[in-house]
Amino acid sequence: MIEIEAQPWRQMVEHARATYPNECCGAMLGRIEDGNKRVVVAMALENASAGPQAARYELRPEDLLAADREARRHNMDLVGIYHSHPDCGAYFSETDLKNSCPWYSFVVLSIQKGEFDHANSWLPNPEQTKAEKEELKHA
Amino acid sequence: MAKVLIPTPLRQYADKNDTVELGGTTVGEILGKLTSQYQDLRRQLYSDEGKLRSFVNVYINDEDIRYLKKEATPVKEGDTISIVPSIAGGAPVVEAPAQTATLSKEEILRYSRHLIMPEVGMEGQLKLKSAKVLMIGAGGLGAPLGMYLAAAGVGRIGIVDFDVVDFTNLQRQVIHGTSDVGRKKLDSAADTMHEINPYVQIDKHETALSSENALDLFKDYDIIVDGTDNFPTRYLVNDACVLTGKPNVYGSIFRFEGQATVFAYQGGPCYRCLYPEPPPPGLVPSCAEGGVLGILPGTIGLIQATETVKLILGKGEPLVGRLLLYDALAMRFRELKLRKNPECPVCGAHPTVTKLIDYQQFCGIPQHEPAPAPGVAEGEIDPVEVKAKIDRGDRFVLIDVREPHEYQICSIPSAKLIPLGELPKRVNELNSADEIVAHCKSGMRSAKAVEFLKQAGFKKVKNMKGGILAWSDKVDPRVPKY
Numbered sequence: 061m062i063e064i065e066a067q068p069w070r071q072m073v074e075h076a077r078a079t080y081p082n083e084c085c086g087a088m089l090g091r092i093e094d095g096n097k098r099v100v101v102a103m104a105l106e107n108a109s110a111g112p113q114a115a116r117y118e119l120r121p122e123d124l125l126a127a128d129r130e131a132r133r134h135n136m137d138l139v140g141i142y143h144s145h146p147d148c149g150a151y152f153s154e155t156d157l158k159n160s161c162p163w164y165s166f167v168v169l170s171i172q173k174g175e176f177d178h179a180n181s182w183l184p185n186p187e188q189t190k191a192e193k194e195e196l197k198h199a
Numbered sequence: 200m201a202k203v204l205i206p207t208p209l210r211q212y213a214d215k216n217d218t219v220e221l222g223g224t225t226v227g228e229i230l231g232k233l234t235s236q237y238q239d240l241r242r243q244l245y246s247d248e249g250k251l252r253s254f255v256n257v258y259i260n261d262e263d264i265r266y267l268k269k270e271a272t273p274v275k276e277g278d279t280i281s282i283v284p285s286i287a288g289g290a291p292v293v294e295a296p297a298q299t300a301t302l303s304k305e306e307i308l309r310y311s312r313h314l315i316m317p318e319v320g321m322e323g324q325l326k327l328k329s330a331k332v333l334m335i336g337a338g339g340l341g342a343p344l345g346m347y348l349a350a351a352g353v354g355r356i357g358i359v360d361f362d363v364v365d366f367t368n369l370q371r372q373v374i375h376g377t378s379d380v381g382r383k384k385l386d387s388a389a390d391t392m393h394e395i396n397p398y399v400q401i402d403k404h405e406t407a408l409s410s411e412n413a414l415d416l417f418k419d420y421d422i423i424v425d426g427t428d429n430f431p432t433r434y435l436v437n438d439a440c441v442l443t444g445k446p447n448v449y450g451s452i453f454r455f456e457g458q459a460t461v462f463a464y465q466g467g468p469c470y471r472c473l474y475p476e477p478p479p480p481g482l483v484p485s486c487a488e489g490g491v492l493g494i495l496p497g498t499i500g501l502i503q504a505t506e507t508v509k510l511i512l513g514k515g516e517p518l519v520g521r522l523l524l525y526d527a528l529a530m531r532f533r534e535l536k537l538r539k540n541p542e543c544p545v546c547g548a549h550p551t552v553t554k555l556i557d558y559q560q561f562c563g564i565p566q567h568e569p570a571p572a573p574g575v576a577e578g579e580i581d582p583v584e585v586k587a588k589i590d591r592g593d594r595f596v597l598i599d600v601r602e603p604h605e606y607q608i609c610s611i612p613s614a615k616l617i618p619l620g621e622l623p624k625r626v627n628e629l630n631s632a633d634e635i636v637a638h639c640k641s642g643m644r645s646a647k648a649v650e651f652l653k654q655a656g657f658k659k660v661k662n663m664k665g666g667i668l669a670w671s672d673k674v675d676p677r678v679p680k681y
Contacts, residue, residue, distance in 0.1 A: 083289055092207070108466045109287065110444050111421055116289035120466045121256045121263065125283045128206060132217070137207035141286055156288030161254040163208035163243070163284060186243060186252065 061096045062140065062165045062181050064088070066199035068102035073176045075104045076144035076169045082113040085143040087127035088167065089136045097139040097165060103127050116155070117143045140165035140181070147172055152182040152191040160184040165194055201278045203233055209282070212239040226259060227270030229280060244282070256283045266520050266536060300325045300354070306398055310352055323512045324352060330511040333357040333420035335408055335436055337388040339496030340426030340450050340503060342374035347504040349392035349399050353511070356392070357402040357420055360384045367681075371493035408432055410555035413439040422510055424448040424503055430477045431558035437462060437470035438555055441546045448506050450499040455492050455527040457499035460518050460537065461506050463546065467519040471552075472540040477562040495527055578649060580661040582670040585636055589613055595634040600648045601667075605640065609678045611670060619644045622651060631657045638663035638670070640681075 064072070068088065075084045085107050090099040105127065109118035119141065131138045141164050145153075150170035152160075160166060162184050170177040181196040203219045210217055214237070221236075223229035234241035246252055257264045258281040264272045274280070302310065302324060313319040313327075330353050334341050337360040348356055362384045364375045372384075379387040385403040392401055402419075406412060408427075413435055417423060423445050425436045433449075440447035446464040451457065463469045502523065509515045522535040545552040588595055599606060599614040606616050617625050619639070629635060635657060637645040642665050649662045663670070671678040 109289075110446055110463075110465050113444070116287070118287035118465060119285070121258070121283040121285055122261075122466075124286065125258060125281055128204075128281075128283070131207070139207065143288060145289075153288065159254070159285070159287035161284035161286055163206060164286075166288075188254075 061195040061197065062099065062167070063096065063197040064099040064199070068099050069198045071102040071104070072142055072169065076171050077174060077176060079144065080171045080174045081146045083107060083115065083117040083144050083146060085117040085119055085141065087124065087138055088140040088142055088165070089127065089131045089134070090139050092137055092139060099139060100136060102142070103130065114146060138164070140167055142167040142169065144169045144171050150178055150180040152184065157184055157188055157191055160188055160191065162186045166191070167196065200276065201229055201274045201280055203229065203280045204282070206282055209240060209243055212243060213237045223274060225270065226257060226264050226272045226274055226280060229274060230257070230270070254284045254286070256285050257281070258283055300328045302328070306352070309398070318514050319512060323514070326511050327352045327508070328354040330422070331355040331357070331420040332422045332424060332507055333359065333417065334424045334426060335359050335432065336426035337374065337384040338362070338368065338426060339371045339452060339491065340500040341388065342372045343497050343500035344424060344426060344504045345374055345388050345392050346395055347501060348507065349396045351508055352396065353399060355400045355402065357404060357416070358385055358388060359404040359406060359408050359416065361405050361407050371491065371496050373497070408435060410435060410558065413555060414443060417443045417445055420445065422446050422448060422507055424507055426450065426500065428452070430562045431564060433470060434477065434561060435555065435558045438545050438552060441469050442555070446510060448503045450503045452491050452495050452499050454490055455495065457495055457525040458522055459499055459502040459506070460522045461510070464510070464517060464519045466539070468537045468539040469543060469546045471545050472543045473522065473537055475540070475544065480563045492527055498525060498527070578661055579664045580636055581664055582673050585663055586674045595636060596629065598635060598637050598648070600637055600639050600644050608681050609667060611638070611667065614638065619648055622648055626652070626655055629657070634659040636661050636663055639666045641666040641668050
C-alpha cells in the first residue's frame with residue numbers, strides 16, 4: 061500500500077496539470093513502515109525526453125541520484141516515481157513497463173483535458189513483463 | 200575500500216544496510232563481491248545471463264560508468280559507488296505513427312538487407328520511414344549524409360541551403376555533378392537523392408538559417424544534422440536544438456582533420472558545454488580559406504549519418520558525451536570525453552540564454568560589412584596600374600605574401616615570394632627607400648602585410664587591390680583562379 065500525504069499530493073496534481081498537454085515526472089520521498097509506503101515530499105523532476113513530450117517522459121539518472129541523496133539527508137527514502145498521462149488512462153503502458161524498474165512504486169496520474177481525473181500505483185516486475193496494481197491512498 | 204550506496208528498496212536484500220564498504224580495484228570486482236555477499240541482490244541487479252539489467256546504471260562518484268570504462272572502471276580508496284535505475288515511460292500514443300506506416304512490396308525488396316538484420320527488421324525500417332531529419336547545408340558533409348539517409352529510407356528529409364553549385368565544390372560535394380554547376384544546391388541534391396530513392400520525401404528550404412526561422416523550421420523534425428562550417432550557424436543550430444529538445448548531430452572538418460559528436464541528446468552535453476565562447480573572428484580559418492581534403496567530409500558526414508540512423512532505430516551506443524576526433528594523415532580516431540557543464544548558459548541548471556540571439560554579433564562578426572569603397576582607396580593600387588608600372592620599367596618591388604604552395608598554382612612573374620608569416624623575420628630583405636607593392640590571393644593578407652610594413656617604418660607601400668584573382672580578371676586571363 062502507498063499513501064500520499066495531502067501536501068505532496070496537491071503538488072503532484074498541480075505539477076501534472078501545469079505540464080499538460082505534456083507529461084510531467086517526479087520523485088516521491090517518504091518512509092516505509094511495515095511494508096507500507098508513506099509519501100511526505102513530492103519532488104518535481106525535469107522531463108528529459110528529447111522530442112515531443114506529450115506522450116513520453118524520461119528521468120535523468122543524475123536527477124534520481126540527487127533525489128536519493130536528498131532523501132538520505134532528511135532521513136527519508138526514495139519510495140516511488142510519479143508521472144502523468146495526458147488525455148489517457150492511468151494504466152501502466154507498454155512504454156512504461158519497458159523502461160521501468162521493480163524497486164519503486166510508479167504512480168500514474170491521468171489528466172483529462174487539463175484536469176486531474178484519476179490515479180493508480182503500479183509495481184513492475186524485474187523482467188519488465190508485467191506490473192501489479194498497488195493500493196493507493198491519497199487526500 | 201569503496202562505499203556502495205544501496206537504494207532504499209534494495210536494502211531488504213542487503214541485511215537492511217544503506218551502505219556497504221568493500222575493497223576492490225574495479226567497479227565490476229566490487230559489484231561481484233557485493234552480489235556474492237548478498238545473493239538476493241544479484242537477481243535485482245543482474246539478468247539470468249549475468250548482465251547488468253537494462254534499467255541499472257552504476258555511478259562512481261558523479262560519473263556514469265558507461266562513459267568511463269564500464270565495469271572495468273578503476274576504483275580508488277574512498278570512492279562512492281551508487282546504483283541508480285534509469286526510468287522512462289509514457290502514454291502509448293507515441294507508438295501510433297509507426298503503426299500507421301507500412302512498406303510496399305517494392306520497398307520491402309529495396310530494404311531487404313536491412314529487414315533481415317534483427318537490429319533493424321520491419322520495426323526499425325518503419326521507424327526510419329516515419330523519421331523526419333533536417334540537414335543544415337547541402338555541401339561537403341550534407342552530400343554523403345543526404346545520399347545515405349535517402350538510401351537508408353529515412354521517410355522525410357529536410358534540407359536548408361541557399362547556395363549554388365560551383366566548380367570548387369565538386370572536389371568533395373559528391374551529391375552534385377559537373378552538369379549541376381550553376382544550379383541551386385537544393386535542386387541538385389534533391390534530384391540525386393530521389394534518383395537513389397524515390398520513396399523518400401524531400402523538403403527544400405531555400406533560406407539561410409537564422410534566429411528568426413530556426414525554431415519554426417526545427418519543429419517539424421525529430422533530429423537536426425549540422426553540416427555547416429561557420430561559428431554563428433553552429434551556435435544557432437545548437438541553441439535552437441537545446442530550446443526545442445532535438446538532438447544535434449554535429450560534424451566539422453578542416454584540412455585533414457574532422458570531429459563528430461551528438462549534442463543536446465537526452466541530457467547530454469551541448470556545443471556550448473564544449474565551447475562556451477566562440478573563437479575571435481578570423482582565428483579559425485574556414486574550408487574556403489584553409490582548404491580541406493575532399494574525402495574528409497565523406498568520412499565525417501557518414502559518421503553523422505550513422506549516428507542519425509542509430510538514434511532513429513534506438514540501437515547501439517550513441518556518440519553522446521564523446522567527441523570523436525579523426526586524423527586522416529595519421530589514420531587515427533581518438534575520443535575525448537565531453538561533460539555537461541552545469542553552468543552552461545543554454546542547457547545548464549540556470550540558463551541565461553532562453554531564446555535565440557544575434558549570433559553574428561555573438562561571434563564578433565559585424566552585421567553589415569562596410570561596403571568596399573568604389574575605385575582605389577588610399578594605400579591601394581589597381582592591378583592594371585601594377586601591370587603598367589612593370590611595362591614601363593618603373594623601379595619598384597612586387598612582393599607576393601601567399602604560401603609557397605599557392606605560388607606553385609600561379610604567380611606574377613616579377614613577384615618576390617615572402618609568405619605573410621615570414622615577413623617579420625625577412626623584413627630586412629626589403630629596403631624602405633624602395634616603392635613596394637604587396638599582393639596575395641584576394642587582397643586580405645596583403646592588406647595585413649602593408650599594415651605591418653607601415654608600422655615597421657616603410658612609407659611607400661601599397662596593397663594590390665583584389666589580389667591575383669583580380670590580376671586574372673583584369674590583366675592576364677591565362678592566370679588560373681583557385
